Amino acid sequence: MKKTHIIALLILVLATVVGIVAYVYVFSPKGDVPMSATPVASSTIEQTDSLEEATPVEGSTVVPALVALDMKTWEWVRAEFADGNELLPKKPDVFTLAFGGSGTVEIGTDCNSMSSTYEAYSGALTFGPIAGTKMYCEGSQEAEYASLLEKFATYQFTGKGELIVKTSDGTKVIFK
Numbered sequence: 001m002k003k004t005h006i007i008a009l010l011i012l013v014l015a016t017v018v019g020i021v022a023y024v025y026v027f028s029p030k031g032d033v034p035m036s037a038t039p040v041a042s043s044t045i046e047q048t049d050s051l052e053e054a055t056p057v058e059g060s061t062v063v064p065a066l067v068a069l070d071m072k073t074w075e076w077v078r079a080e081f082a083d084g085n086e087l088l089p090k091k092p093d094v095f096t097l098a099f100g101g102s103g104t105v106e107i108g109t110d111c112n113s114m115s116s117t118y119e120a121y122s123g124a125l126t127f128g129p130i131a132g133t134k135m136y137c138e139g140s141q142e143a144e145y146a147s148l149l150e151k152f153a154t155y156q157f158t159g160k161g162e163l164i165v166k167t168s169d170g171t172k173v174i175f176k
Helices: 003-027 142-150
Strands: 073-080 096-099 104-108 113-121 124-127 152-157 163-167 172-175
Touching (some): 073 142
Antiparallel strands (some): 073 096, 104 113, 163 172
């Protein structure tokens, strides 16, 4: 091998190691790393600035253009209905969405595990049929959550690092 090839190979290996270390540092669960340090995720998912929440506010730590659906597991915070009513999850840490780069999404609830396919393009977001286990859980909010997911229409990221999804009936669903 030529000397220049060896040097190029060493640089490539070094860059890969640095990238892996940076990824682990940024996505570690320490909670003290600002999301503004987050690199662009390797995703083909696009976004649009169509929602008013997309404009970074003064003092925000996240650049919405650097956030992607598949870069983390999203936790449901609340749903704000067009009539002014609000729905809060009783157990917010279990209602989750984990988007895969291959067009699949894993859905966590307070009762069953579910999954679906999704399409996201230019700010539009839709789910395919949702499949899941069929256990019955007393007092579960799973039906309300699944109903929201089935109506997803558009999405946007905020300067606070939130995922805002609007449904076909005008409901705003917020994830962190």
